Amino acid sequence: MQAELTINHLTFSYGDREVIRDLSLTLPAGTFSLLIGPTGCGKSTLLKIMAGLYPKYGGQLTSGQIDLGGRSQAMMFQEAGEQFTMATPREEIIFAMENLGKDKEEFAHRLQKASEFAEINSLLDQKIVTMSGGEKQRVALAVLVAMDVDLFLLDEPFASVDPAARRFLIGRLAKLKEQGKTIIITDHLFDNYQGKVDGVYRFKGEQVDLLTKDEQALLLDTEPIDLHFPLPENEPAAFVMKNFAIKQGRPLIEQKELSIPKGKVTLITGPNGSGKSSLFKAMTKLLDYQGSLTWESKEVAKLKERAYFQHVAQIFQNASDQFMAITVKEELALSKKHASPYFTPEVLGQALADLDLADHMDQVVYSLSGGQKKKLQILLMLLSGQEVLLIDEPLSGLDQKSIEQVVSLLKKCQEKSGQTILLISHQFYGINTWCDYHLRLASRELAFVQD
Amino acid sequence: MTKSKMNPSLKFLLTLIISLELSFKVSLVSNIIVIVLALGYLLYRRIKPKALGGMLLATGLAAITVFSSGYIFSDHRDLWYALDISSRVLVYTFTTACLTISTTAEEMARSLEQNLHLPSKFAYGTLAALNIIPRMQAAVKQIRVAGMMRGVYLSFWSPVLYFKAILVALNSADNLAQGMESHGYREGAPRSVIVEVPLTNKDWLLFIFAILLLNLGAFLLP
Numbered sequence A: 001m002q003a004e005l006t007i008n009h010l011t012f013s014y015g016d017r018e019v020i021r022d023l024s025l026t027l028p029a030g031t032f033s034l035l036i037g038p039t040g041c042g043k044s045t046l047l048k049i050m051a052g053l054y055p056k057y058g059g060q061l062t063s064g065q066i067d068l069g070g071r072s073q074a075m076m077f078q079e080a081g082e083q084f085t086m087a088t089p090r091e092e093i094i095f096a097m098e099n100l101g102k103d104k105e106e107f108a109h110r111l112q113k114a115s116e117f118a119e120i121n122s123l124l125d126q127k128i129v130t131m132s133g134g135e136k137q138r139v140a141l142a143v144l145v146a147m148d149v150d151l152f153l154l155d156e157p158f159a160s161v162d163p164a165a166r167r168f169l170i171g172r173l174a175k176l177k178e179q180g181k182t183i184i185i186t187d188h189l190f191d192n193y194q195g196k197v198d199g200v201y202r203f204k205g206e207q208v209d210l211l212t213k214d215e216q217a218l219l220l221d222t223e224p225i226d227l228h229f230p231l232p233e234n235e236p237a238a239f240v241m242k243n244f245a246i247k248q249g250r251p252l253i254e255q256k257e258l259s260i261p262k263g264k265v266t267l268i269t270g271p272n273g274s275g276k277s278s279l280f281k282a283m284t285k286l287l288d289y290q291g292s293l294t295w296e297s298k299e300v301a302k303l304k305e306r307a308y309f310q311h312v313a314q315i316f317q318n319a320s321d322q323f324m325a326i327t328v329k330e331e332l333a334l335s336k337k338h339a340s341p342y343f344t345p346e347v348l349g350q351a352l353a354d355l356d357l358a359d360h361m362d363q364v365v366y367s368l369s370g371g372q373k374k375k376l377q378i379l380l381m382l383l384s385g386q387e388v389l390l391i392d393e394p395l396s397g398l399d400q401k402s403i404e405q406v407v408s409l410l411k412k413c414q415e416k417s418g419q420t421i422l423l424i425s426h427q428f429y430g431i432n433t434w435c436d437y438h439l440r441l442a443s444r445e446l447a448f449v450q451d
Numbered sequence B: 001m002t003k004s005k006m007n008p009s010l011k012f013l014l015t016l017i018i019s020l021e022l023s024f025k026v027s028l029v030s031n032i033i034v035i036v037l038a039l040g041y042l043l044y045r046r047i048k049p050k051a052l053g054g055m056l057l058a059t060g061l062a063a064i065t066v067f068s069s070g071y072i073f074s075d076h077r078d079l080w081y082a083l084d085i086s087s088r089v090l091v092y093t094f095t096t097a098c099l100t101i102s103t104t105a106e107e108m109a110r111s112l113e114q115n116l117h118l119p120s121k122f123a124y125g126t127l128a129a130l131n132i133i134p135r136m137q138a139a140v141k142q143i144r145v146a147g148m149m150r151g152v153y154l155s156f157w158s159p160v161l162y163f164k165a166i167l168v169a170l171n172s173a174d175n176l177a178q179g180m181e182s183h184g185y186r187e188g189a190p191r192s193v194i195v196e197v198p199l200t201n202k203d204w205l206l207f208i209f210a211i212l213l214l215n216l217g218a219f220l221l222p
Helices: A043-050 A089-099 A104-117 A133-147 A163-178 A213-220 A276-283 A328-336 A345-354 A370-384 A400-417 B008-024 B028-044 B049-072 B079-102 B105-114 B120-149 B159-182 B201-220
Strands: A005-014 A017-027 A032-036 A060-067 A073-076 A151-155 A182-186 A199-204 A207-210 A237-248 A250-261 A265-269 A290-295 A312-315 A388-392 A420-424 A437-442 A445-449
Touching: A005 A043, A017 A043, A017 A060, A017 A207, A032 A043, A032 A163, A043 A060, A043 A073, A043 A151, A043 A182, A073 A133, A073 B159, A089 A104, A089 A133, A104 A133, A133 A151, A133 A163, A151 A163, A163 A182, A199 A213, A237 A276, A250 A276, A250 A420, A250 A437, A250 A445, A265 A276, A276 A290, A276 A312, A276 A388, A276 A420, A312 A370, A312 B120, A328 A370, A345 A370, A345 A400, A370 A388, A370 A400, B008 B028, B008 B079, B008 B105, B008 B201, B028 B079, B028 B201, B049 B079, B105 B120, B120 B159
Parallel strands: A032 A182, A032 A199, A073 A151, A151 A182, A265 A420, A265 A437, A312 A388, A388 A420
Antiparallel strands: A005 A017, A005 A060, A199 A207, A237 A250, A237 A290, A437 A445
């Protein structure tokens, strides 16, 4: 029997802001724990303290300590793509195995085990920089499995993973627990955990509480969200593809013909690495395509960037990429210059209040929490008022309340100004009733579906 | 010159020695022999025409500049000397190109660690930095597009573009240091070797042979 994992009167702060105050917690050995709480509450911070990265790389530990009971540990970061030293998964696993002093035979054995675990056999020699968000997360998980540590610290490991892979990986993690591993995971979605996790810990204020068995059962009892959509009929088209093809190392999309409706909200889904984000890149001229892709009957490849982006905009996965000024107020002022007529001062004021941003006007945008950044980013892009908005995973990393705020704003704005919205999302909470149509990308082809 | 399977560290040393020695010794003929051999090797390794063209253009320009300052604008005109110093520019670029075309960054890092026993921090730090470059390129492109989508045009000399790019780089560097540590890397800790970089007698023989030839050429040829 391994020793317990204990946290003793831990207080941790960034500058003047205390994130964790006098936290004491005991996690039994060999358990699978889920750590939940609103965005920016300190979940990542706690994991990084356990991983020995904080306070070395940030923040101050003012009192208390953590005792891992002599366990070896490894952590998977929220931004999985930023965690790799080497260019390919195979190289990265070699690097990790050399760090741990393993020999060639042990490496071969663990490489096989890890790539089977996360199903990354076909990705082993692909450059990580060319992978999709979900693929990077699976690779990051594989590295941890290869390291064969006792304690797995996983920070939102499934944020960009498709639902099928998510179900599969949670099942695999439960198997690891049976082999005696201790697993701590943070997540905003509670699907697929029922019967798999032993305890749910909730961040509240600067404290963490263990939910009772009843609370846990209730929380994890999620209904799968049913999707029902009509098929588009005789809709005017925003985008039209003809013999359109894109590739990123391998062929991703080969589309004979497709027309995407104008003034509607279309949900795009598909497995990890199927090419959803690459499709957006082609639409925003960041990736070359073959064949024809037209917007309003004009070939996208031939349109001038500056003129085109006054009509077509994207809300990127990483919110910070979209900021151009320093404070929230300055960002808003910048976007107001070309603001859509829908946003009168009253509407904007209300939107800021609804998003809980009204009190942060003078704050530097980069110092906002992840969820606040995302909310501000979406508001700024709605203000910009382009006719077409491409939105890539707007809800990943947002808690339920933020999701409701964001979707309600998007919905109101779209109804009033009739924008064409294309939305990539792996999670359907809040958006299943908003989207008009559903495009599914499978076997390199996009098709409208009813479910 | 360097052979395809030569040990990366020796290859690196050889390139360094050739460049150093030819910068101290005036021997135009040796320079030309080295350039021709290096060019032959690059063609044998099937260098892309575009890469070769770009290299020739850039180094050609540099060589002309050196030549003009060494001959046309010089008080003591010495054609031989001017040709020698301008051909050195080609020696440096071509030998370095021979090194990079036949060695991946991973091989080089491993060899520096295993054969030259440089600290692993240096080898992998450099490697990780190299792997950030494609990420940075993509980030800069995306920042420009994101700007245009908000009605801000960021030219390539715009301070905002660099401010944003530096933010991305700082953030990546910080994450990278943490990423290395989270994958078990500890500064100064012993590491095992899974991919060996052999350093054979043949490597040494080739290396010594090349150095001998270089010295014969540099001191005997005009």
